[in-house]
Amino acid sequence: MKDISLHILDLVQNSISASASLVEIYISEMVDEKILKVCLNDNGKGMSKTQADQALDPFFTTRTTRKVGLGLPLFKAQAEASGGSLSLSSQKGKGTKIKAIFKTDHIDCLPLGNMADTIVSLILCNPELDFIYRHIYNGQEFTFNTMNIKAMLDEISITEIEVITWIKTYIGENLKGLYGGVSI
Numbered sequence: 001m002k003d004i005s006l007h008i009l010d011l012v013q014n015s016i017s018a019s020a021s022l023v024e025i026y027i028s029e030m031v032d033e034k035i036l037k038v039c040l041n042d043n044g045k046g047m048s049k050t051q052a053d054q055a056l057d058p059f060f061t062t063r064t065t066r067k068v069g070l071g072l073p074l075f076k077a078q079a080e081a082s083g084g085s086l087s088l089s090s091q092k093g094k095g096t097k098i099k100a101i102f103k104t105d106h107i108d109c110l111p112l113g114n115m116a117d118t119i120v121s122l123i124l125c126n127p128e129l130d131f132i133y134r135h136i137y138n139g140q141e142f143t144f145n146t147m148n149i150k151a152m153l154d155e156i157s158i159t160e161i162e163v164i165t166w167i168k169t170y171i172g173e174n175l176k177g178l179y180g181g182v183s184i
């Protein structure tokens, strides 16, 4: 996959398969330290210790259609290729947390990709789910929460084109603000 945001899209599918109703996506960019941290937290069915260990093994999957599950091992390999790491903690019945560290000064570090498009795609494909997206750039923070949007919308669906267009612009503008007005 060509950027981190596509891995995020893929990993959120795991949360959905695990019947999560809330997924938290947390990105922290520490420019001076040259570190980009990605945390994904869900309230899905979670995994036992053994399942969590196996999940990072490319030859383990609970899928029945094919034998090899690649989402997590691939993301871990990408983090490690940059000199970073990935850790997973999960509790059965509670949820799962994934934390990946990327070293942004490494030549093999993937770019983050377009987070506004990613969040919009996640909302469009999973309107019944809630997402909290927190993005920190050099200590400046932006938070977007679908629960707040849904509360404002009342009867209107979050997937209405006007709402989606607004969300995309809103996230894009806020990210631009975080990055100091430089568009990415």
Ligand SMILES: Nc1ncnc2c1ncn2[C@@H]1O[C@H](COP(=O)(O)OP(=O)(O)OP(=O)(O)O)[C@@H](O)[C@H]1O
Pocket: 011, 014, 015, 018, 042, 044, 045, 046, 047, 054, 055, 060, 061, 062, 063, 068, 069, 070, 071, 072, 073, 095, 096
């Ligand atoms: N958020 C999660 N909650 C509960 N179980 C998870 C979660 N993420 C991964 N798993 C478990 O770990 C396994 C491996 O996940 P991974 O994404 O690597 O592969 P996959 O989803 O099985 O296949 P692929 O992603 O290649 O389509 C899953 O089959 C699932 O059992």
Ligand SMILES: [Mg+2]
Pocket: 010, 011, 013, 014, 069, 070, 071, 072
């Ligand atoms: Mg997967």
